[in-house]
Amino acid sequence: MMKSYMRSHLRDSLKTLLYLVAFSVAVTLIFSGSNQCYPNEDYIDGEWIVTGYYYSSMLGIPVTILAISCFALPVLEFSFFKKRRNLDCAYALPISRREMGIVHYLTGLLLLVIPYTCSYLINFLLMLRYPGAFDYRLLFEHYILCMLLGICIYSVYVFVFNEANSTGDGVWFIILWTFVFYLIARALFGISYYDNLSEMGISFMALNGFTASYMDIIDGDRVALTADIWENTKGMIYISLWLVLGILSMIGHYLTFGKRPAQHTEEVSDSWFGYRVMIPIYAVCGMVLWQDIGAWLIVEVIAVVGYMIYRKGLHLKKSDWILLVVFPVIAYIMTTVTALLYWN
Amino acid sequence: MIEVKGLTHAFGEKVVLNGVDLSVPENTIMGLVGINGAGKSTLLRLLAGVYLPLYGSISYDGVGPEVAETRQKIFFLPDDPYYTTWMTPASLFQFYSAFYPQIDPKAYEELLRAYDVDMKGKMRNFSKGMRRQVFIALALAIKPRYLLLDEAFDGLDPLSRKLFKDAIISFVEQEHTTVIIASHSLRELEDFCDSFVLLDNNRIKHQGDIAQHVGSYCKFELAFREPVEEAAFEHLPVLAVNVRERFVQIVLEGDSEQMRQELEKLSPAVMDEMPLDFEEMFIHDVQKKKGAEK
Numbered sequence: 001m002m003k004s005y006m007r008s009h010l011r012d013s014l015k016t017l018l019y020l021v022a023f024s025v026a027v028t029l030i031f032s033g034s035n036q037c038y039p040n041e042d043y044i045d046g047e048w049i050v051t052g053y054y055y056s057s058m059l060g061i062p063v064t065i066l067a068i069s070c071f072a073l074p075v076l077e078f079s080f081f082k083k084r085r086n087l088d089c090a091y092a093l094p095i096s097r098r099e100m101g102i103v104h105y106l107t108g109l110l111l112l113v114i115p116y117t118c119s120y121l122i123n124f125l126l127m128l129r130y131p132g133a134f135d136y137r138l139l140f141e142h143y144i145l146c147m148l149l150g151i152c153i154y155s156v157y158v159f160v161f162n163e164a165n166s167t168g169d170g171v172w173f174i175i176l177w178t179f180v181f182y183l184i185a186r187a188l189f190g191i192s193y194y195d196n197l198s199e200m201g202i203s204f205m206a207l208n209g210f211t212a213s214y215m216d217i218i219d220g221d222r223v224a225l226t227a228d229i230w231e232n233t234k235g236m237i238y239i240s241l242w243l244v245l246g247i248l249s250m251i252g253h254y255l256t257f258g259k260r261p262a263q264h265t266e267e268v269s270d271s272w273f274g275y276r277v278m279i280p281i282y283a284v285c286g287m288v289l290w291q292d293i294g295a296w297l298i299v300e301v302i303a304v305v306g307y308m309i310y311r312k313g314l315h316l317k318k319s320d321w322i323l324l325v326v327f328p329v330i331a332y333i334m335t336t337v338t339a340l341l342y343w344n
Numbered sequence: 345m346i347e348v349k350g351l352t353h354a355f356g357e358k359v360v361l362n363g364v365d366l367s368v369p370e371n372t373i374m375g376l377v378g379i380n381g382a383g384k385s386t387l388l389r390l391l392a393g394v395y396l397p398l399y400g401s402i403s404y405d406g407v408g409p410e411v412a413e414t415r416q417k418i419f420f421l422p423d424d425p426y427y428t429t430w431m432t433p434a435s436l437f438q439f440y441s442a443f444y445p446q447i448d449p450k451a452y453e454e455l456l457r458a459y460d461v462d463m464k465g466k467m468r469n470f471s472k473g474m475r476r477q478v479f480i481a482l483a484l485a486i487k488p489r490y491l492l493l494d495e496a497f498d499g500l501d502p503l504s505r506k507l508f509k510d511a512i513i514s515f516v517e518q519e520h521t522t523v524i525i526a527s528h529s530l531r532e533l534e535d536f537c538d539s540f541v542l543l544d545n546n547r548i549k550h551q552g553d554i555a556q557h558v559g560s561y562c563k564f565e566l567a568f569r570e571p572v573e574e575a576a577f578e579h580l581p582v583l584a585v586n587v588r589e590r591f592v593q594i595v596l597e598g599d600s601e602q603m604r605q606e607l608e609k610l611s612p613a614v615m616d617e618m619p620l621d622f623e624e625m626f627i628h629d630v631q632k633k634k635g636a637e638k
Contacts, residue, residue, distance in 0.1 A: 001412060004442040004443065005442060005443070007442065008438075008439060008442035085422075085426055086426050087394060088389065088392075088394055088420065088422035088424075088425065088426065089422070089425060090426075091392075091394040092392040092393060092394050092415060092418070092419075092420040093415065093443050094412050094413065094415040094416035094418075094443050094444070095412055095443065096412045099412075261395070261396060262389075262394050262395050262396075263355055263395055267356075
């Protein structure tokens, strides 16, 4: 039955795939096509004279497409399961929910990889217009590593999105997860280890960090040494973090997708992977980062709004009010401890 | 055979079904009735495997609907079925044929033709009744062993209702299907259901044969020489009574002959027994309950 559903779902997704491929190719042709080569002009004797040319591989274009897809595809593939009306149809079909989850995950993966590959291929063909301008030795490695990273990020977002009971909450969960590591790293190690760990963002930042370093070599600015890339971009941190998170998310998705009660759909999203944990993390980290009483008040107001979104209304629970009181206390303790560690 | 034992379901703290026991024999049409919020749709969703029961069990020939293979034998048509904006009756058929290989394209086309629905029209442009007709045709073309229908008559015009009822009856005869229909159109249910279940207050209040159930009540219209009070009938098993000075309309629980004798003791000038239908009985039943609650 899974094969039948896969065939049916792929047939339904074909149009989406064609749109995504067309969009990716068009964006690559427009941006890479016009920016891979630009003149270096110097002001000599009262006029601008072209003295040479700069070349850019524009690898950021396919990677940006990949990053946006990592964010959008979980929403596209799984928002169907966030409406009760749809579940009447989906869960009554003679296919297990787990199999259904796998089919949608795999379809999303295809929608992720194919447009990215097309964009990368077009970008590569555009690069060939300038013989000798680029070092191609690390291009395939970059393509594969970014794709691997993209798949991991996509997997995390799929898991996180499905922890929510509505599409809106799912989008919020993805946004919150996008910056949470960055925020924690800055709040905890912001003073002593800022340079090393502040890049631990998700999606755009991680992929961009990688791509920028690869571009340094591919564009011929530096000597092509793989070791340099790993050292320079903290590649090991990125890949290890995302590989672990990606695999855990895949397992989590496989185990939990079929077990979520249908009647919880469209209700308050009470998952530990969502607002319940994210609001406290964001509030405390925000206060640690902006150590100013006015900023703390703004953070508290934002946290109240966050709880209103969480509870889907203006009425907050008693536990929410207690936490709002506790946040500044924890932030104060953390600030003190971090400062003591730094000065010692 | 569908067996439901001790079925309990709740949404948060709100209990919707509480210890429901039910047995639906093969090859029958069962009507599921109850006021809004009685739990009819929830029961159907539980029977379809959309919701998983909090407590209790549901089995189809010994296997629960949570097993995908069991759902192969079931088709659930909810009150607001899913379709995408680009879907046509033809693409809807294609979608479902991936899951139900036994689906009969000829039967589907014939039914749609009978309903005068365009196979290639966009379903978003159809009226509610037309969409309902498409899904009914789909349900019958799939030929499931168990057919669960929620608000089956909703949006259907009188001719479509007749077509639908005829199709269901011949379908049950030919395919030996068991059908459960939840509806507020009790007159329609009375026409073709073998049995019924009345859900009330999270539980099954009555179940059994509709004709037998209606037959256990009787309705009289009486005229007295002098104005009478409602209290005059208090000693009788009254389901509903309407007193307008000398004229009385009364629904009683029990054998009509016995009740006639009881009423004659009150010396009415005129007494006529009136026909009582399922819907009227249901209304009186609900009104009595609401009156008691007040």
